[in-house]
Amino acid sequence: MLQVALLGAGRIGRVHALSMTAGAGCRLVAVADRDEGAARDLAQAIGAEARGIDAILADPAIGAVLIATSTDTHSDLIRRAVAAGKAVLCEKPVDLSLDRALETLRLAGDAPVMIGFNRRFDPNFAALKAAFDAGHVGRGEMLAITSHDPGPPPVDYIRVSGGLFRDMMIHDFDMACWLFGGPPARITAHGSALVDPAIGQAGDVDSAAVTMVWADGRIATIRNSRRAAYGYDQRVEILGAEGLLQAENVAENTVRLSTAAGVVAAKPLHFFLERYMRAYQVEWAAFLDAVTQGGPMPVTLREGVAALACAEAATRSLAQGVTIEITPDMLG
Amino acid sequence: MLQVALLGAGRIGRVHALSMTAGAGCRLVAVADRDEGAARDLAQAIGAEARGIDAILADPAIGAVLIATSTDTHSDLIRRAVAAGKAVLCEKPVDLSLDRALETLRLAGDAPVMIGFNRRFDPNFAALKAAFDAGHVGRGEMLAITSHDPGPPPVDYIRVSGGLFRDMMIHDFDMACWLFGGPPARITAHGSALVDPAIGQAGDVDSAAVTMVWADGRIATIRNSRRAAYGYDQRVEILGAEGLLQAENVAENTVRLSTAAGVVAAKPLHFFLERYMRAYQVEWAAFLDAVTQGGPMPVTLREGVAALACAEAATRSLAQGVTIEITPDMLG
């Protein structure tokens, strides 16, 4: 059975640990974290060993690693893991620097590296994609993504996040590229700090609208807000020549209360842990399948770079107030 | 152009007057009411003449009458109007007495008499019926009707209403017979006074559940309450061999408000005037079409009697605590 290791024992690392230990296809043998106590606690809880990253990468028995460390370490760890012959599943984004990500892409070559765009594995978005690819709405023309978080992270996090486009909208860039079969030709971004002025003072925005246009004229719009009082708002719709496909939010339950005040239904699931727990499981299973059966990575490193290129273009567009072309050199 | 008269200038009479004057196919020339002032007021508002019933029935220029007087006058007026050669659209129920209704049916023979089961003409129920008749769910097996009023009428009205089954559920009996192609073999009724004890003291119930079973085993359940705090609740569903057909309530508008408290949508339309205004218009148009083109009545007097037979059976079932057979002599 494939032995795997987890790099990073923070919040998202612990989420992945659930998937890595739940299924039957692998054995999670080691956990690493710069905070050794965190590594030890998680390792103990799941019956694994806390080890250093060097030791993990040097262990020939370990066939794959999941990188869930902080973003600034992603590129380096991908390169080292690839060099050590491990299959890699790395959390998004590849990097905050497009140049460094491109260099990682060049160095990784054909190595099995998957980027963790978990939303592709959400059953709702997967069903939307399947229906679209099956031609149920004909040729896609306009894509609209709504993606709001329930509330903003601390401003301290915002400062090191790379900005809304690289940190938050990167998921939506990947969603758009995935659904429309590749990156757009150009991107225009608008944004404001409407939720919290401190976010604006930190040089970022918390509310943004981006338009992507493909070479053949197809158009996508993405809207992001750092605050949705009603919970995690994650919707996608595709207008095609023959109809409309929509993936709606997932509600907490199906109860409806009708009174003189109206008809009240439950809110959307609160945040990504609630909404995407199943997606994380399917993501891991898809990675395992590809690794053990030698198939192509379900989300490639190149696709991870493309999403980052979109984020880079959006960031520049917002700063300069102009539309930015996505040029081939940005895609590697 | 067909000249028509309206008998009854009360609430429901005034509703019908709107339909009778809105379309192009007839001219409403006369209005009668036992309250001459009411007749005069309505006649004036719509450019018609207030006349006595005798004068109207004696006028050879008038081809059709709509009977919207109190229930205790229906049978007599149907008989007189038929005798005078008028086409008749009479409000439900035909009568409170099944015997008298059966005698009216016998006397009316083949005369063009339609009973005003307006719900058949509601666009939603009409679409459900069309989909059912088109075989979209295959053979019908179980039918469920939910039909709640927003609030109870005055107890004084309850006392002369003939009871919930003849006054309120009669619509649902007709709906069931219409959808399942004829009256059931037997009926069992349960009921309680839960909304207002005074209704119980008046000898009636305000909450009832009735089960109808057809000779071939098909089953319908009807639920009625005199009170729904959220407005007029009017739903029908048919389970068939190949699927389920449902007609849902019509909401006041399509606005949804999502907050930390949940997702709030608008209530159902408040009561029958709001929900069925369009149905009354289509009903009148269907009557006019049948009269002017000599076609069959869209809802026959015989069907009106069948609904009353169901109400009679339910009333007896509740009183005696047993299931009541619908025998051929109850259907005329």
Add this chain to the structure above:
Amino acid sequence: MLQVALLGAGRIGRVHALSMTAGAGCRLVAVADRDEGAARDLAQAIGAEARGIDAILADPAIGAVLIATSTDTHSDLIRRAVAAGKAVLCEKPVDLSLDRALETLRLAGDAPVMIGFNRRFDPNFAALKAAFDAGHVGRGEMLAITSHDPGPPPVDYIRVSGGLFRDMMIHDFDMACWLFGGPPARITAHGSALVDPAIGQAGDVDSAAVTMVWADGRIATIRNSRRAAYGYDQRVEILGAEGLLQAENVAENTVRLSTAAGVVAAKPLHFFLERYMRAYQVEWAAFLDAVTQGGPMPVTLREGVAALACAEAATRSLAQGVTIEITPDMLG
């Protein structure tokens, strides 16, 4: 940590095994089944031991057993497990014979025995119950339960099932008693074999409508069909003095496709394994909590008997064509 054993390694036993091994609160040490191979296979898959029932009940280290064997063994196993001092979670129904179930209830006394009415633990029905108990619709007046299976079981199963009321509607009887705070005063049942004539030839029905009336006049209607072409149909609604509470079906996903042919959404989850997987987990956790903390059983044996009494009354009502009273001696 509490050691537990599983009696029965069939379909539902394997479902329970997932919950019994997933959580942290217990250790599943033994599995028994009359088919020793089945017990061995399951035991191996989950790291437990296949043992005989006698050995399990005689093992003082085992504190609780889950009974998932065939219905005809439930009473006997409950009695033996109680006598052996084990806490018990037993699948529904308690028995096919109300007399034997009453005797089991008498013998069990205050022993910790829970009956597996899993639907109470479904997040949707739990949310409906919580909202109802919180008074969101005021006093409950009318309850309606719709509960259709996607397709009928083999007729061979039907023959030994105890009939639709004891086998299938028993869940709905418990739901009604749970929501309305105790068993009704009387029950009237109607039913037909509409789905498959062979079911009728086997002496059972596959389509049924039952009315329950409480001593204070509250009314519940339950509809069951053995076939719903669109999947598992599991809905509950409560009409109260101040509004309506509804728990709707859970759809496979949230995708909607709008074309010239209409707006298509996903079907309900196909059957009980899909719909109630989460409910089984919560059910087991609730049992564990009660056992380890000494609290009252979340679903008592007495409640299991009450549901069976309703099934008994419905069976008699259908056979005799009359309303059946639920008398105190039927409830133990």
Add this chain to the structure above:
Amino acid sequence: MLQVALLGAGRIGRVHALSMTAGAGCRLVAVADRDEGAARDLAQAIGAEARGIDAILADPAIGAVLIATSTDTHSDLIRRAVAAGKAVLCEKPVDLSLDRALETLRLAGDAPVMIGFNRRFDPNFAALKAAFDAGHVGRGEMLAITSHDPGPPPVDYIRVSGGLFRDMMIHDFDMACWLFGGPPARITAHGSALVDPAIGQAGDVDSAAVTMVWADGRIATIRNSRRAAYGYDQRVEILGAEGLLQAENVAENTVRLSTAAGVVAAKPLHFFLERYMRAYQVEWAAFLDAVTQGGPMPVTLREGVAALACAEAATRSLAQGVTIEITPDMLG
């Protein structure tokens, strides 16, 4: 009673004629059209007189006119009607030329001129606006408007339409300005000819996405397509600090069909006549109220010019590939 005249007996003129003759507050005495036969036919059908525009404007008994002629005549007719002392309700857009519209605004001064942005009077959008103004979602942050026609008009019409932004999206510009309390600071437009290449050859687009940004940072996105295979798609949503407000499409009926193939609901109402018939009635009633009671115009000429300024900016933005500022001189 106020005497009114209708200028224009084409499709939209006939729609307005229904409202102008249905209510009790005015008398439609005259109809004009460059096609005298059309004027005569309509006049006859509604009991009015066919007259020339000069005669109508010269008739002191006529207090108000509704201008439903072709767009190129709007400015001139507004000016002449104002000069003749008539109150004016003019169909959108004010003009295809912003300069000419600004001159009309200057000339009209304080005269009672209303522009026919019918969607403001749609009960759903009116309810959304009321809830928003009542503060139900707090401060508005992001607005999204989806507005697709069921199918494109003939290319011959496209050629003289002024382009998608002036002809179609002008409604959405008004909706955005109305909801967000005035025009935005800048506009960026993207568009393609995806529905029909002939539209592109005619120099127009059929699919467009526009972003509007207000001086305080609020953002609106508008999406338009000339084709929606499933019918008229008219949705608006506002994300505010405390929640989300959405106005959904209006379906043809409330019937749902559940089968093995999914759950099918009815499509949205097909096009503007079906969806906005009620809005046209309320629009006319609001105009009449304002005229007879001397209140402010429900939609002012200045607002009509602002919507046109947005269309002008969007047209320039698309042509030049840059963001366009809305300057004060564009608003009059």
